Amino acid sequence: PSRQQFFDLKRQHPDAILLFRLGDFYETFDDDAKLVARDARITLTTKNFGRSGRVPMAGIPHHALNHYLGRLLAAGHTLAIAEQMSEPGRGLVDRAITRVLSPGTIGDASLLPAGENRYLAAVLSDAERAGLAWLDVSTGEFVTMEISTGDLPDELARLNPAECLLPGDVERFAPPGRAHLRRLERWHFDSRRGEERLCRQFGTRGLQAFGCAERPLAIGAAGALVAYLERTNPALLPLLRHLRTEERGHLVGIDAATRRNLELTRSLRTNGTRGSLFGVLDQTRTAMGTRALRRMVGQPLCDLDVLHRRQAIVAGLAADAQLRGQLSVELAAIGDLERLISRISQGLASARDYLALSSSLRHIPLIISALRASRGGALTTWADQIAPCTDTVESIEATVEERTGGTCGIRAGCHATLDAATGRVYETRQWLTRLERSERERTGIKSLKVGFNKVFGYYIEVTRPNLALVPDEYVRKQTIATGERFVTVALKEAEARVLAADDEIAALEREVLAQLGHRITMSVSRLIETAGQLAQLDAFLSLAEVAVRGAWVAPQLDDSEALELVGGRHPVVEASLGGEPFIDNDCRLGVDGKRVLLLTGPNMGGKSTYLRQTALIVLLAQIGSFVPADRARIGIVDRIFTRIGAQDDIATGQSTFMVEMLETANILNHATKRSLVLLDEIGRGTSTY
Numbered sequence: 001p002s003r004q005q006f007f008d009l010k011r012q013h014p015d016a017i018l019l020f021r022l023g024d025f026y027e028t029f030d031d032d033a034k035l036v037a038r039d040a041r042i043t044l045t046t047k048n049f050g051r052s053g054r055v056p057m058a059g060i061p062h063h064a065l066n067h068y069l070g071r072l073l074a075a076g077h078t079l080a081i082a083e084q085m086s087e088p089g090r091g092l093v094d095r096a097i098t099r100v101l102s103p104g105t106i107g108d109a110s111l112l113p114a115g116e117n118r119y120l121a122a123v124l125s126d127a128e129r130a131g132l133a134w135l136d137v138s139t140g141e142f143v144t145m146e147i148s149t150g151d152l153p154d155e156l157a158r159l160n161p162a163e164c165l166l167p168g169d170v171e172r173f174a175p176p177g178r179a180h181l182r183r184l185e186r187w188h189f190d191s192r193r194g195e196e197r198l199c200r201q202f203g204t205r206g207l208q209a210f211g212c213a214e215r216p217l218a219i220g221a222a223g224a225l226v227a228y229l230e231r232t233n234p235a236l237l238p239l240l241r242h243l244r245t246e247e248r249g250h251l252v253g254i255d256a257a258t259r260r261n262l263e264l265t266r267s268l269r270t271n272g273t274r275g276s277l278f279g280v281l282d283q284t285r286t287a288m289g290t291r292a293l294r295r296m297v298g299q300p301l302c303d304l305d306v307l308h309r310r311q312a313i314v315a316g317l318a319a320d321a322q323l324r325g326q327l328s329v330e331l332a333a334i335g336d337l338e339r340l341i342s343r344i345s346q347g348l349a350s351a352r353d354y355l356a357l358s359s360s361l362r363h364i365p366l367i368i369s370a371l372r373a374s375r376g377g378a379l380t381t382w383a384d385q386i387a388p389c390t391d392t393v394e395s396i397e398a399t400v401e402e403r404t405g406g407t408c409g410i411r412a413g414c415h416a417t418l419d420a421a422t423g424r425v426y427e428t429r430q431w432l433t434r435l436e437r438s439e440r441e442r443t444g445i446k447s448l449k450v451g452f453n454k455v456f457g458y459y460i461e462v463t464r465p466n467l468a469l470v471p472d473e474y475v476r477k478q479t480i481a482t483g484e485r486f487v488t489v490a491l492k493e494a495e496a497r498v499l500a501a502d503d504e505i506a507a508l509e510r511e512v513l514a515q516l517g518h519r520i521t522m523s524v525s526r527l528i529e530t531a532g533q534l535a536q537l538d539a540f541l542s543l544a545e546v547a548v549r550g551a552w553v554a555p556q557l558d559d560s561e562a563l564e565l566v567g568g569r570h571p572v573v574e575a576s577l578g579g580e581p582f583i584d585n586d587c588r589l590g591v592d593g594k595r596v597l598l599l600t601g602p603n604m605g606g607k608s609t610y611l612r613q614t615a616l617i618v619l620l621a622q623i624g625s626f627v628p629a630d631r632a633r634i635g636i637v638d639r640i641f642t643r644i645g646a647q648d649d650i651a652t653g654q655s656t657f658m659v660e661m662l663e664t665a666n667i668l669n670h671a672t673k674r675s676l677v678l679l680d681e682i683g684r685g686t687s688t689y
Contacts, residue, residue: 001092003049009082009097013232016080016100017072023088025059026081033058039075040068066110069101073111076163076180078102078232100232103180104163107137107236107346109339115282115290117141120228121161121179122221124189125149125170131217133225134159139288139338140239140345140528144222145246146215150670155248157256158298165224184224191216194223201226201240211245218245239345241525252300252622253639253670257663261644262615263572264297277616280575281625283545285331288338288531289538296539300622302636307557309378310540310624315554316376317544318626323379324544326370331538334360337531344517345524351400351408351509354516358396361389364530367537386533387526399516410512418508425501428494432458435491445469450491458495459485540624547626550574555621555632561674563589563618567630570613571620574628587614590635608644611678615640618676637676641667644680 002022006029010018017035019026028036029047033056037044046054060068072079079101086094101111104120112118121134130152133144147155156164161179168183175181187193198207198219207213212222222243229236260268267275273282278297284290301307317324340357343349364386371383401411412419436450445466452458456477462470463483474486520527546552550571567584574582583606589597599607617627621634643663654662660682671677 005092005095009080009095012097013078013080013100016078018097019060019065019079019081021062021082021084021095022059024062026062026065027057027059029055029057031056035077036060036068036072039077040071042068066108070111073101073103073106076103102163102182102232104161104182105137105229105233105236106162107233107239107342108348109138109336109343112138112339114287114336115284116294117291119159119161120163120165120225121156121159122165122189122224122228123152123156123173124167124217124220124224125152126217129217131215131219131221132156133218133221134161135225135240137229137233137236137239138342139291139531140241140342140524142222142225142240142242143244143246144212144215144218145248146212146218147248151248151253154253154255157259158251158254165228182228184228188224188227189220191220191223194219194221194226197223197226197230198243201237202243207243210243212243215245235346238521239342239524239528241528249638250301250303252302252619252637254300255641255666258615258640258642259298261642262612262619262640264619265294275572275576277572277619280571281542281546283542284538285328285541286334286535286538287336288535289331289542291338292532292535293539293542296623297619300619301624302622302638304557304559304636307622307624307636311554311557311626312376312378313382313540314543314547314624314626316374316379317541318547319376320374321548323370323374324541324548327367327537327541330363330367330370331534331541333363334534337361337534338528341524341527341531345521347514347517349513349517351410351513354396354400354513355402355408357520358393358400361393364388364534365390367534382533382537386537387530389527389530392520392523392527395516395519399512410509415508415512418505418512421501421504421508425498425505428497428501432491432494432498435494443469443471451485456485457487457499458491459487460491461485543623543625550628552626552628553631555617555627555629555634557621557634557636560633560635561590561595562633562635563587563614563676564591564631564633565614565617565629566632568613568617568632569628570609571616571628573609573613584630585610585613608680611642611644611680615642615676615678635674637674638672639670639675640678641671641675642678642680643667643682644678 006018006020017028017032019028033044036042037058040060042058042060044056044058047057048054069079080097081099082095083098084093085096104118106112106118117136118138119134119136121132124131128149129146130149131144131146132152132155135142163182164175164179165182165184166173167186167189169186173181195207199205207219212218263276265276265278266273267279269275273279278294281297282290282293284293335356337360340353343353344357365388368383368386368388371379374380399411399414400408402408410418432450436448439460440446440448445462447463447466449461450458451461459477460474461483467484470486473488475488476484477487478485565587568587569582569584589595599610601607617629617632618634618637619640620627621632622636643660664682667677
């Protein structure tokens with residue numbers, strides 16, 4: 001029967017590895033077991049299923065589930081987790097699939113890097129245009145855009161999705177970076193069906209309010225994401241409350257090679273954030289602030305109005321040390337609101353999660369007050385955009401409380417039936433406490449004690465020298481090294497009352513938390529927006545801290561084609577010098593018709609540092625940051641290109657020279673008069689001239 005149950009559950013998600021709960025293990029069978037043994041690096045065994053014979057089996061201990069889930073998801077597998085829904089010992093245990101996980105649909109914060117977004121993306125393209133949509137199920141971010149097919153690789157490199165959905169009839173597609181490719185039937189990407197799904201998801205009649213009504217490819221890609229969640233994990237859908245449409249022209253174009261060469265978020269040397277631009281800038285206090293700053297670094301802007309607003313906020317924070325200190329304290333006390341809200345929306349939150357949300361939200365009025373008391377008009381405007389969320393705090397604290405000993409539970413007085421059940425348990429446990437004293441007096445056994453364990457329930461324990469004093473109504477239950485354990489009719493009745501009440505209490509507490517979660521979910525859009533505002537504030541505060549420590553200046557941004565840097569410094573190199581001075585440099589381009597700078601000099605003379613420094617200063621300016629220079633005037637650039645370093649791609653038959661030529665051809669084909677192009681040698685060793 002358990003084998004048949006496994007097959008029935010497997011048919012619900014045939015493409016997923018089924019983790020089948022059997023006691024203290026999650027077991028996998030057949031081909032699933034072989035995959036799990038290989039990718040989770042555990043032992044492959046066999047199990048006898050009667051007439052089915054012995055079949056391959058590999059098991060994961062329940063207490064180590066998350067550790068092995070991480071390995072399996074990193075390998076690109078989709079996992080269906082079947083839990084035991086009834087108590088063992090009463091025939092076949094009921095089981096049901098409670099979660100389906102894939103690399104791009106992980107909502108559990110314990111399986112995610114705290115400071116990074118984990119994106120699920122979908123791509124739909126024709127010969128000239130492409131629709132791209134992406135979402136993060138742990139935060140509710142949901143975005144779509146329509147771009148030229150040639151720009152698609154750059155956008156995917158920017159997002160670096162964990163999982164990418166594609167129509168099954170597309171023959172060639174190279175997923176970027178770590179992305180695991182998932183092919184779906186073409187009809188999932190149909191724009192008409194996509195519009196219906198999106199309207200149903202957001203409760204609207206059309207998509208005009210989201211800015212994508214006239215973009216069928218973007219709609220098809222976004223609709224495929226919703227369809228995928230409907231099929232794999234519908235519990236994630238309530239978090240998707242808004243769809244944002246991005247325009248390619250608002251962002252600076254940066255291809256994958258340039259992101260790698262400039263080491264924006266990952267150092268080529270350390271393979272981590274240390275030694276990258278992001279590593280220098282990251283002084284954030286919250287995980288959501290870290291993610292916001294990472295997004296800023298990865299997607300610099302071309303919009304002057306937005307950049308001037310960001311620059312004004314950073315300037316206001318940089319000018320007020322007391323405000324920075326106060327905001328640092330308040331933000332450090334705030335948890336990861338985005339992922340807390342996600343847990344609540346999925347119905348996974350515990351009483352402790354609700355209290356953590358309440359505790360975090362309590363700091364928002366203090367942050368708003370501090371911003372409004374500042375001298376900067378931009379900070380006051382920012383404060384007006386943050387909702388205090390006091391009603392959510394009141395709702396949580398009227399329902400949930402922290403008890404003595406650090407446990408959390410439902411507050412007394414908010415549910416009459418729950419209070420009554422709790423009262424019955426309290427009375428019975430008081431009776432059990434008195435029972436030990438009364439039985440000692442009645443029997444004359446001074447060492448008699450009443451205890452409990454999960455196997456035998458409540459018992460009366462008598463040491464071996466006192467067994468002759470045991471009353472006749474005591475029923476022997478267990479022999480132990482020091483004596484005997486007994487039960488009585490009254491004790492078993494009390495145990496039955498406690499266990500029944502405990503089950504009732506657990507069910508009622510789940511019901512109360514579900515009702516609380518539903519009330520909070522009704523205002524989840526406001527909560528997500530507030531969390532986003534606080535995350536960005538944390539990122540701006542980080543930029544201000546770095547600017548003050550490094551004596552950076554606010555660059556002058558305009559629509560010109562000028563690039564004038566006086567006393568420019570490389571932000572990452574300077575940060576690594578440990579107080580030694582960095583020899584600064586000037587740069588003057590786009591002025592008096594001078595649009596090209598040819599740099600020569602000996603090895604180790606600093607040419608590559610100068611090139612990267614120029615690009616990083618421009619990029620910092622176009623995320624709204626101050627820059628490491630004495631003075632800077634920067635005309636907005638639309639793209640940044642680099643051709644730096646020597647590498648080959650022998651696996652695809654491309655020599656070092658061929659890689660260089662392809663990268664250079666890409667620059668020549670896409671650069672405009674507003675593009676910043678950095679070429680660090682081309683064709684070395686390939687010519688006698």
